[in-house]
Amino acid sequence: MEVDVSPCASAARTKPRTRIRPFEREDAERWEAFVARSGQATFFHRIGWREVIQDIFRHRACHLLAEREGEIVGVLPLFEMKSLLFGRALVSSPFCVYGGPVADDIETERLLIDAAVEVARSREVDHLELRNRSPKRDDWPRQDLYVTFTTELESDPEANLLAVPRKQRAMVRKGIKHGLKSELDASVDRFFRLYADNVHRHGTPPLPKRYFARLKAVFGDCCEVLTVLDPRGEPVSGVLSFYFKNQVLPYYAGDTPQARDFAANDFKYWELMRRACERGIRIFDYGRSKRDTGSFAFKKNWGFEPSPLFYEFHLLKGGAVPANNPLNPKYRTLIAVWRRLPLRVANALGPHIVRGLG
DSSP states (O other): OOEEEOOOGGGTTTSOOEEEEEOOGGGHHHHHHHHHHOSSOOGGGSTHHHHHHHHHHOOEEOOEEEEETTEEEEEEOOEEEEETTTEEEEEEOTTOSOOSOEESSHHHHHHHHHHHHHHHHHHTOSEEEEEESSOOOTTSOEETTEEEEEEEOOSSHHHHHHHSOHHHHHHHHHHHHTTOEEEEESSSHHHHHHHHHHHHHTTOOOOOHHHHHHHHHHHGGGEEEEEEEOTTSOEEEEEEEEEETTEEEEEEEEEOTTHHHHTHHHHHHHHHHHHHHHTTOOEEEEEEEETTSHHHHHHHTTTOOEEEOEEEEEETTOSOOOOOSTTSGGGHHHHHHHHHSOHHHHHHHHHHHHTTTO
């Protein structure tokens, strides 16, 4: 698919043409350069996700880019998802909390969305989903479920700790008093054991271990694993984080049932914040949470204020906005059953199920 957008006759002498076309492999370096310079782009717009999601989950990439006078002026990552449970969708982007079009101007943004609609029609999917940080299409239905939490970091770690509300700060100090330590891991081995145990207790299928390994391989130093050790040196909590520009994004996490006794999760996020501050990071992005959940409350306790995310849907075959999340009442029985599965069985079956959740 390729769209040439010519200016009207009166503006032809001053306004160059914008062209929307599919991404090609040789565009990778220029795509990355655009994402690096764009103030709207996120870590999830990086082209490395194309490789990771296609290779691990087998979802077909349908990325679009906008060009003007030979320069990229906008990008829109897209993946076609097929699921026996949830049908077919075109999503920007699965397994990512942020997505949608990023462009130098509103007109180019609109052209990218229009082109995505045409791709969705040609693929005969059920819907197109854009995971935006700001509203793009007021005429499309939205999923009013998710929020994100971010805060600015001071250059002094102690100043950041003092900015945390008193009760939460006490939990951090509790972890310190317990003698907890943090280490950065070169592999995802310890992290995956903590993560898999955690999601199993919550009744959620796990992502495959090779997915986390691929994230580290593709994004290198921008993908970091931090593990918290108890006084005996045993791993009790871990987090996999992304670094992008001046931001750190704790993204996947896990722990043991004993982590709460040590305040290990509170200590974990403080250690990540402290380490990020010391390396010059100025934005702590606590990531996405569903409204009125335990995760939502935990982040609020740190003094972070939620900002809404605008997940917008173009429903090509009618119906309602999909509710493919654990809060959907029809999944409660499945969650209860999953919790009773042996961990080894859950780890083996989970990746086959979770690829369709995104």
